Amino acid sequence: MEIAHIRSAYFIGAGGIGMSALIRWFMARRVRVAGYDRTPSPLTGHLIDEGAAIHFEDDVHLIPDGFSDPQTTLVVYTPAVPSDHTELNHFRRSGFEVMKRAEVLGLITSASRAICVAGTHGKTTVSSMTAHLLKQSHVDCNAFLGGILKGYASNLMLSDHSDLTVVEADEYDRSFHRLHPTTAIITSADPDHLDIYGTPAAYREAFEVFTSLIRPGGTLIIKKGAPITPRLQPDVRCYTYSATDTSADFHAENVRIGGGEAVFDCVLSDGTCIADIHLGVPVRINVENGVAAIAAVWLHGVRPDEIRSAMATFSGAERRFDIRLRNDRVVLIDDYAHHPEELTRSILSVKELYAGRRITGIFQPHLYSRTRDFADEFARSLSLLDELILVDIYPAREEPIPGVTSEMILEHVTIADKRCCTKAELPDIIAAGTFDVVLILGAGDIDRLVEPIRQILAQR
Numbered sequence: 001m002e003i004a005h006i007r008s009a010y011f012i013g014a015g016g017i018g019m020s021a022l023i024r025w026f027m028a029r030r031v032r033v034a035g036y037d038r039t040p041s042p043l044t045g046h047l048i049d050e051g052a053a054i055h056f057e058d059d060v061h062l063i064p065d066g067f068s069d070p071q072t073t074l075v076v077y078t079p080a081v082p083s084d085h086t087e088l089n090h091f092r093r094s095g096f097e098v099m100k101r102a103e104v105l106g107l108i109t110s111a112s113r114a115i116c117v118a119g120t121h122g123k124t125t126v127s128s129m130t131a132h133l134l135k136q137s138h139v140d141c142n143a144f145l146g147g148i149l150k151g152y153a154s155n156l157m158l159s160d161h162s163d164l165t166v167v168e169a170d171e172y173d174r175s176f177h178r179l180h181p182t183t184a185i186i187t188s189a190d191p192d193h194l195d196i197y198g199t200p201a202a203y204r205e206a207f208e209v210f211t212s213l214i215r216p217g218g219t220l221i222i223k224k225g226a227p228i229t230p231r232l233q234p235d236v237r238c239y240t241y242s243a244t245d246t247s248a249d250f251h252a253e254n255v256r257i258g259g260g261e262a263v264f265d266c267v268l269s270d271g272t273c274i275a276d277i278h279l280g281v282p283v284r285i286n287v288e289n290g291v292a293a294i295a296a297v298w299l300h301g302v303r304p305d306e307i308r309s310a311m312a313t314f315s316g317a318e319r320r321f322d323i324r325l326r327n328d329r330v331v332l333i334d335d336y337a338h339h340p341e342e343l344t345r346s347i348l349s350v351k352e353l354y355a356g357r358r359i360t361g362i363f364q365p366h367l368y369s370r371t372r373d374f375a376d377e378f379a380r381s382l383s384l385l386d387e388l389i390l391v392d393i394y395p396a397r398e399e400p401i402p403g404v405t406s407e408m409i410l411e412h413v414t415i416a417d418k419r420c421c422t423k424a425e426l427p428d429i430i431a432a433g434t435f436d437v438v439l440i441l442g443a444g445d446i447d448r449l450v451e452p453i454r455q456i457l458a459q460r
Contacts, residue, residue: 015037019078077098264287285349335440368401
């Protein structure tokens with residue numbers, strides 16, 4: 001089905017962050033949108049307010065009128081939807097065009113110059129930075145992001161004149177193999193999603209396949225030292241980037257972090273130096289993220305002066321090192337980190353930014369399989385904290401695995417001040433405790449408690 005022929009779009013798994021950007025894209029094109037999600041959330045509430053008809057029971061009788069013609073209705077679903085889903089099977093049996101979210105993004109990226117950002121971690125921040133830098137320049141862009149970008153209050157950007165499209169490329173279920181990049185960025189390839197890939201080697205191999213999809217005449221921008229071997233077509237250019245390695249094509253120099261600020265110089269591939277770049281979100285990891293984004297936008301024509309001014313106004317994506325409360329008594333930071341390497345980077349960034357202060361981490365593990373596969377690595381990362389509060393595992397798409405619980409992690413954490421609790425118990429623990437810097441971590445539904453915790457801490 002061609003995009004131009006679609007009059008109605010029905011989304012199964014409508015509340016996912018990636019799906020919501022597509023929903024907003026179709027609504028912007030005056031396409032009728034409806035869908036299903038398992039549970040209400042603030043995001044589904046926003047989508048309903050914007051005009052999407054979303055319900056929360058798997059029942060074909062709740063599918064609205066106007067979504068019954070297979071010739072004009074596209075059905076989009078996420079890989080997390082179970083194969084026995086009633087509505088999904090109804091559409092399949094009835095002859096509708098049924099596509100994964102990644103396939104729809106593939107159609108969109110094939111019709112534009114696409115900058116696709118992949119990686120185990122960092123992809124949301126790098127894609128958001130890239131989109132922001134382009135949007136604040138004379139170049140402009142469209143963007144499908146994996147987080148709500150502060151300052152824009154959306155994960156979708158649209159342009160009335162630019163054919164550039166920034167896309168966060170999701171490796172789960174090999175979704176990024178559906179994309180058609182003109183430029184690809186790879187931030188990292190630390191093993192993850194072993195429930196899908198089986199082995200670290202297979203996971204990394206998927207990134208190598210992704211590099212082979214870059215269109216002729218395109219570009220790969222890859223973190224220096226990333227453990228993959230690109231499979232590039234003969235006329236695809238390859239650049240490396242780094243925050244620390246000055247042999248990379250794009251790299252940072254003269255990094256200065258302190259006093260609530262982070263400033264660095266960025267050396268470009270032709271030797272040009274953009275001096276005194278101030279980070280709007282001043283943590284060390286954003287120096288590396290910033291170099292990657294700068295490389296992408298400079299190669300697409302953004303001027304150094306535009307880069308410098310736009311980077312200072314980048315306020316980050318929600319749940320990506322998101323400072324929710326900061327006063328003279330307490331700091332509350334919310335971060336989406338859910339992989340051991342992400343946890344390490346987040347915790348070390350907080351310790352650097354708030355040196356000498358007591359750091360309490362609240363972590364909700366995401367997926368039974370990830371907890372099982374990386375329990376020891378999670379424990380090492382979380383042992384960097386001064387205090388740990390570990391809540392129950394968020395199952396997402398998975399059924400429980402016997403013997404796999406948060407205690408698997410807790411028993412190997414080496415700090416003395418550690419405990420497990422349920423999510424329901426957490427507000428009372430916060431109300432009864434004394435805290436200095438609190439870091440909330442996880443990709444599940446722990447975000448639902450961020451605002452209640454903020455209110456508790458703010459009232460002290």
